[in-house]
Amino acid sequence: xxxxxxxxxxxxxxxxxxxxxxxxxxxxxxxxxxxxxxxxxxxxxxxxxxxxxxxxxxxxxxxxx
Amino acid sequence: xxxxxxxxxxxxxxxxxxxxxxxxxxxxxxxxxxxxxxxxxxxxxxxxxxxxxxxxxxxxxxxxxxxxxxxxxxxxxxxxxxxxxxxxxxxxxxxxxxxxxxxxxxxxxxxxxxxxxxxxxxxxxxxxxxxxxxxxxxxxxxxxxxxxxxxxxxxxxxxxxxxxxxxxxxxxxxxxxxxxxxxxxxxxxxxxxxxxxxxxxxxxxxxxxxxxxxxxxxxxxxxxxxxxxxxxxxxxxxxxxxxxxxxxxxxxxxxxx
Numbered sequence: 001x002x003x004x005x006x007x008x009x010x011x012x013x014x015x016x017x018x019x020x021x022x023x024x025x026x027x028x029x030x031x032x033x034x035x036x037x038x039x040x041x042x043x044x045x046x047x048x049x050x051x052x053x054x055x056x057x058x059x060x061x062x063x064x065x
Numbered sequence: 066x067x068x069x070x071x072x073x074x075x076x077x078x079x080x081x082x083x084x085x086x087x088x089x090x091x092x093x094x095x096x097x098x099x100x101x102x103x104x105x106x107x108x109x110x111x112x113x114x115x116x117x118x119x120x121x122x123x124x125x126x127x128x129x130x131x132x133x134x135x136x137x138x139x140x141x142x143x144x145x146x147x148x149x150x151x152x153x154x155x156x157x158x159x160x161x162x163x164x165x166x167x168x169x170x171x172x173x174x175x176x177x178x179x180x181x182x183x184x185x186x187x188x189x190x191x192x193x194x195x196x197x198x199x200x201x202x203x204x205x206x207x208x209x210x211x212x213x214x215x216x217x218x219x220x221x222x223x224x225x226x227x228x229x230x231x232x233x234x235x236x237x238x239x240x241x242x243x244x245x246x247x248x249x250x251x252x253x254x255x256x257x258x259x260x261x262x263x264x265x266x267x268x269x270x271x272x273x274x275x276x277x278x279x280x281x282x283x284x285x286x287x288x289x290x291x292x293x294x295x296x297x298x299x300x301x302x303x304x305x306x307x308x309x310x311x312x313x314x315x316x317x318x319x320x321x322x
């Protein structure tokens with residue numbers, strides 16, 4: 001299945017969001033996610049199924065003013 | 066000192082974490098300034114890169130309160146989604162709410178700001194709205210549940226200082242019991258001192274320190290300025306006069322003509 005993660009095309013084999021994060025190397029605990037512009041909490045990732053063409057945002061703590 | 070959503074902060078300086086020459090200089094600036102709050106953001110993470118993890122390990126060791134922002138958001142939806150993501154990651158109800166309305170000045174979209182503040186407050190967030198000095202907007206923000214206001218000094222990163230002292234004075238006078246932070250646009254320690262002399266409760270700055278030739282010394286300078294301005298306010302300054310008034314007594318002066 002092909003999805004878009006942080007603006008980049010990715011081909012993935014898993015379908016659940018929490019599995020996809022691991023598959024793509026996102027192993028840290030301090031990660032926030034959104035699916036097609038909607039927030040997905042840490043608890044909800046396990047039950048969030050992805051579909052072809054979905055857009056995922058994976059964010060982490062960074063510098064801010 | 067006023068509390069921020071019930072929290073007493075140790076110093077009246079809040080400091081951004083962006084644009085420092087190096088992580089070690091960032092840490093030194095926090096230590097030297099004794100800043101009590103750090104602003105942070107959320108940005109895209111590359112898989113396996115762990116840049117967020119390394120940044121977070123630096124920030125959590127600072128032992129300061131964390132204030133996540135919604136910097137760069139131009140719509141209510143974007144700001145709300147970012148706020149939820151920040152609460153998930155940083156485990157805090159605090160959110161520095163930015164809804165930007167204009168690209169060149171980074172001026173807040175105050176209409177979107179009030180709308181987003183209402184939604185987030187109802188959802189349990191404790192909102193620090195980045196706003197202008199507009200009284201009507203301030204009142205609407207308070208009406209939707211904000212307990213803190215963050216008026217700008219001047220456009221973000223401009224270093225211009227306080228562009229509308231009259232407006233800031235009016236804001237302070239109209240809402241004397243509300244915790245207020247002058248956020249953005251300061252360039253010099255004297256700007257921070259003036260803001261504190263006007264009666265504001267804290268200063269939030271970033272670029273003025275991070276982009277100084279010697280950021281650590283500038284952090285110390287701002288720290289002193291904030292304390293000086295705050296003490297000056299507490300000391301009840303004299304009223305300015307139109308004309309001179311001799312400070313040395315005239316009585317007892319010798320006649321030497």
